[in-house]
Amino acid sequence: MTTGPGGDAATHDPRPAAAPMTLPDAPPAAIAAQLPDGNLVVLGGPGSGKTAMLEAAMHDILGRPGGAALLVTSSRQAAVASTDRLLARLERAAGGSLACVTWHAFARGLVTSHADLLPYRGEPRPLSGPEQWSLVRELLLHDPPVVQWGELEPLVGTRAFTDELAELVLACQRRLISPEDLEERARAGRRPAWARAAAFLAHYLGHLVLADLVDQAGMVVQAGDLLEDHPDVLAATAVQVGTVLVDEAQELDPAQLRLLHLLVGGGARAILAGDPAGTTDAFRGARPGALPALAASLDARTLLLDRSRRLGGPGLDAVRRLQSAGPDAAAPLHGGGITRLEAASFPGPAEEADAIARLLQLAHRGDGVAYGRMAVLFPTPRRMAGPIRRALERHGVPYRLGAGERQLLAEPIVRHLLDLFRLALEPGRADELLPSLLTSPLGGLDPRELRALRRAAVLADRPLAEHVAAPAAELGTAPPIAVRVADLRDLLDRVRHWASELEADRCFWEVWRHAPVFGELVRRAEADPSDGGVARQLDALTAFSRVLGLFVDGRPTATMRTYLDVVERADFVSDPWLPQSRARMDAVALLSVYAAKGQEFDVVAVAGCHEGALPRTSWVEGVFEAWRLDGDLDPVAHSRAVIGSERRRFVLAISRARDRVVLTSSKVDGRGEPSRFLSEIGVTPSSEPLADQNPVGALEAAGTLRRFATDRARPAAERLAAVTTLAAMPGVDPTTWWWQRDWTADPEPIAPEGHLRTSYSRIGTYEDCHLRYFYSSVVGLDDRTSYQMAFGKLMHTIFELAAKGEIPDEPTALKAAYRTRFGPAWFPSRAIAHQYWRDGMAMLELWHHGEVAAARRALRFEVAFEMEVAGHVVRGRIDRVDAADDGIVLVDYKTARTPATEEEARRSLQLAIYYLAATRDPELAALGVPVEMQLVYPAQARGGRFARVSQRPGPDHASLVERRLVPLLDGAAAEAFDPNPHADCRFCAFKTICPMWPQGEDFLATVVGAGREQGGTP
C-alpha cells in the first residue's frame, strides 16, 4: 500500500478559501446549465438539491456529443436511484455510457480490468463482509500463531477480538495506513497492541495477495495504486471518465480522496457536492469540516446552494440550531415550506411503537400520505426494530426493510431459517431456540398451542426440548399440535445431515424443497400477487439464497456450519459487492439513521431518541482503540468529537422529512432520559398521544366499544349503544372473547391422582413463592435462559472434564478447552463477555492451584437421582460426589459471585434434598453415608481454594427434611398457588402479573371481582 497524493490534502492546504458563489434558486437543469467550467465544489445543507443538481449536470454532459461523465455516490441505493432517474430522462442522450456507481464499484472495475498490472496471478476475487471476517478469524486461530499476541493472547480466540481486528485492518486501509505506518505509530504512541496489529496487518495483506483476494477497503487502495503506478492507465481512465461528479463529498475517506486527486491530476474534471457540516462517516475515515480545504486542494471553485427544497419552518430552524452548535461552518440555508417537528415520550418501547404505528396509519388514511413516503428511523435498530415491526403488523401497516446493518438477517423468515440450522447443529441451544422455532412458520404452532405444549412438558416433568423429542403419542397434546411438532422434529433430523454434509446453498435448497411452508408461500403469492407480506418474505428468501450462493462461490465446499460460524458478525446487505434488492411495494421504510442518508420522505418518525441511543453515551473502546487512528485526542476532546458526531447523526435523522418529523422516546426499566438534542432545539417531549385517539380499523373500534360497554361509570344509553354497535359489526364475535367464558369446569389436575413429579429447584421456588411456581412451572411462562446459566454450564463442563482427566491439568490445555467453548455471543455486550471471560480465567487458575487434586479423587460426577417422598417423585442432579473419611460429600457448583452465608447453607432446601436423595437413591446410597453437603463458589477464593459453605446433617436430619418437604409437595399437588408476601421478589419476572405488586394488582383481581358480581361468569 502506498500513500498517494491527496491522502491528507483535504486538511493540509494552507490557501484561504474564496467566498462561495451562490447558485440561483432555479430548477436543477437550469442550475446545471449555469455551472462554470473547471473543477467545482458545491456546498449545500440538507435538501438543497445537491443530488438533483449533479444528476442534471450529468444529463447535460451526456447530452453533448462525446460527453462523458461518472457519478459516484456513497451507497448502492443512491447509485441505483440516480441511474433510474437518469434513465427515465435520457432518451435524447448522445454521449458516453451512463455510469452511476459507488467508489467500490468504480475501483472494482479498474482492478478487475487491469489485474495483470497488479500483484495477482489472475483477476482477484472480492471478499464479502463475512468472508473477510472469517479470514481474519482463520488467521487468528492458525496454529502455529501468525503473530505473537503477548498479553492479548487470552482474547485471541474470542469473537469480539476478531470483530475488532477485522474492522481495524479495514480502517487502516481506508486511511492508507500501511503496516509500517501502524508500527511507527505504535512506537510513537507507545501502543504495543498496535505493534502486534501491524504485524498481523502485514501478514493479512500478504495472504490476500497470495490467495488472489481483495477486501472491500483494499479494492479502493488497489485502484489507487494502479492509477498511481501506471500513468497510461490513469490517462485512459481520466479520458473515459471525463467529468467525475461526486455526491456526499463530505464523506470521502483518504483512499477515496486519493483516487479523486489522481483522476483530476490525470485530466478529469471534478464536480463535488456535499454538506460541509454533515459528515457522519467519520468512523470510516471521513474528516468533518474538510470540504473547503478539499476545494482548495483541487483548485476548485466553491458554489453554494442555499435554498432547501425539503425543509422549512421548525424543521429547518432545528437543523440550523444544531449545525451552529457544532465546530464546522454550515452552509447557509433558507427554506420554503413548513416541516413540523414534534416530540413525545412514552412509558415503554411497546407504547412508543404502538403510537408510531397509529401515527403512520392515520397519516395514510386521514392525510392521504402514501406509505412509501413515510419512514421510521432507528438510532439503535436492535432495541426498537422488533417492537415497531410487531406494532406495524398489528395495525396492518405495510413496511419494508431498507438497506442497512444486518437487515436481511433481521427478516423474520430468514431469522427462523437460521435458527433451524443452528438448532440442528447445536442441539444444546434448544432452550434458547426451540420455542421461537415452534411458533415460527416452520413450526406452525400459535402461542396458545406452545403454552399447551409447555404445560404438557411440565406435567411430564421434562424440559421442553426433551419433551419435543418424545414419541407423538407421549406428547400429551391435541393431535394437530403433535403432528406439527413431529413434522418439525423430522425436518430438524434431515437438516442435521444437510447442514454438515452439503454446501450451504444446497442445504438451503433442500430445506426449501422439503419444508411445506415455502410451497405454501409460493402458492399464496400466485393467488394474491398484491399480498405485500408474502412478497417481502419471498424477496428475503431470494436475497438470502443469493448470499449463500456468493458465500459458496468464494469458498467451495463451505457448509452451513461454516456459514453459521461467520453469520453472527456478517453485514451482508452493506457489502458493496452484493446487488441490491429493490422494494416492490408501497410500504413504510424501516431504516437505521445511517441508511437514511440521501433519502427523502414526507413523514418521518425517529424512534428511540433518548440519551444512550442518540447520542450514544457509552462506547466500547476495545483493545485497539481504532478511533485513535484519526488523531490522539485527549479524553475531553474525544468526548466532544463523539458528541459532535452524534449531533450530526441527529441532524441527518431530522432532516429526512419534508412535512413532519416526530421524535419519540421511552424508558426501559425506568431508565432513558430524552435526548439532550431535543433541548438543544427547544423541544419538550409531550406525554400526550401522538395521534387522534379515535379508533383506527375494526379491531380498535371493537376494543373501544367493549371498553365503553363494560364501563359502569358511563350512562346506560351510551353502553347500550356500544353493545348494539358491536353486535352489528361484521367479523365481531363476542363468544370468542375470553372474558365471556366461564372458568374451566373440571380442569386437568397438574398432579394426576395427587402425585406430583417435580425437581428440587422447582419445589425450592414453591417454598419461596407458590404463585411464582405456578407461573414458571405450571403455566410454563418463564422461558428465560440467561448468559449466567450458559456460563455456569460451561464452567461445570470444564471442571468435570478436567477432573476426569479428559482435559490435561495444564494451564494451556485448560485455557484451550475454555477458549473453544466460550461463546461471546451469549452475552449482551462485549464488555460483559470480556468480564466473564476474565472471571472464567480466574476460576481456571484457582482450579488448577487449589481444586484439581481433590476433584480427581471424586467418586462420581453429574449424578442424576429420583426418589419418592410421600407418594410424590422428586428428581435432580448432583454435580459431584467426593469421598470423606467417614462417608461422602455432595457438591454443587454455583457460579454466582456472592457466596451464600453459612446460615443460608444450613437452611438450604436444595442441600437438604441432596441429603435425602443420597440416603434413598440406591446408586447414591451405595457410595456411603452423606456427612456434608456443600455449595461451592468458583468465583470466590477462600484459603487458596474455591469458597464453600456447607450443611452437615444432624441425627434426625432425614425426618426434619421430610417434615419440611412433604407439605410443599402436597401444597403444589393440591394446586395452592397464593403469592407469598415475604417472598424474595427481587429477580421475579412476574411482577407485572402479580397482585402483590402495584403494576400487577388488577391482573387477577379484576377477573375474580367481575366473576363474583356476575355469579361466577367473569
Ligand code: SF4
Ligand atoms: S413478585 Fe414476588 S410475590 Fe409475586 S409471584 Fe413473584 S415472587 Fe411471588
